[in-house]
Amino acid sequence: MSPSEIHRTHRTGWLRAAVLGANDGIVSTASLILGVAAAGVGTHGILVTGVAGLVAGAMSMAAGEYVSVSSQADTERADLTRESKELAANPAQEHAELMSIYVKRGLDETLASNVASQLMKYDALAAHGRDELGISDTMAAQPVQAALVSAGTFAVGAVMPLLIVLLFPISALMWGVAGSSLFFLGVLGFLSARAGGAPVIASVARIAFWGALAMALTTGVGALFGVAA
Structure with missing residues (x-):
């Protein structure tokens, strides 16, 4: 396979996470x-808030990814179980379904029938899972991987703005955190695009904008409550 033919679809799961x-x-x-910081909290309070946010956020991400991707995996398993029963109960109808899929993709009926027969002979469930249900080993849900990543x-990512808190004086902290975080986000956008x-x-523009x-919104809320206090 030449470099121009290298595909990256297999990275979708972990790259998204x-x-x-x-x-x-x-x-x-x-x-x-x-x-x-906009509310007038000192450096110690900012660090405590940031570290607490890091721990809570990392655990929340892990739990959220595991639960959501596990739900996807459960759905995929249920669909494959149902498909396996349908293959055992009515193989002729399942062959016709697979054949019709290939006809819609451009094969003539004779060739589509032969392809469906060959694939079902080799691994009927895999063929129907991939071409009828859109489930394949490459794109299958992996809850543990998603949670850990x-x-x-x-x-x-959370450590980066926390380091800025340690390096910058309180007078320049807000500009330092905002500017460096936008830089970090730009680097992340660049790396994810390349990967x-x-x-x-x-x-880069999408990730930096959001x-x-x-x-900006959080700073505004902090400043509002700081003034109110």
Whole structure:
């Protein structure tokens, strides 16, 4: 296989979880820091808030990914179980269904029938799972992988704005956190685009825009409550 023929679809599962985790880690932690800083909280309080957000966010990401992807996996298993029973009960009808799928994709009926017969002879359930249900080994849900990747990348992302709190004086903290977080988000957008083979500029602009919006809104809320206090 030449470099031009290398595909990246097999990365979809972990790449989605990694980008989601890292993005959420940077944005939520930076937003928390900016919100409490705008409310007039000191460095110690900001650090406590940020660390608490890191721990809570990482666990929330892990639990959320595991539960949601497990639900997807349960649905896939249920569909495959149902399909297995249908294959055992009425193989002729299942052959006709698979044949019709290939006809819709451009094969003539004779060839479609032969392909369906060959694939069902080799592994009927896999053939129907892939072509009728859209389930394959490459795209199958993996709850543990999604949970670990999301939690790990969230923690890595959250550490970045926390380091800025340690490095910057309180007078320059808000600008430092906001600017560095946008930079980190841009790097994340670049890396995710390269890993997935997507357009870099669109990826960077998208992730930076939503991150900036979240930080701006949280800063506004912090400043509002700080004034009110």
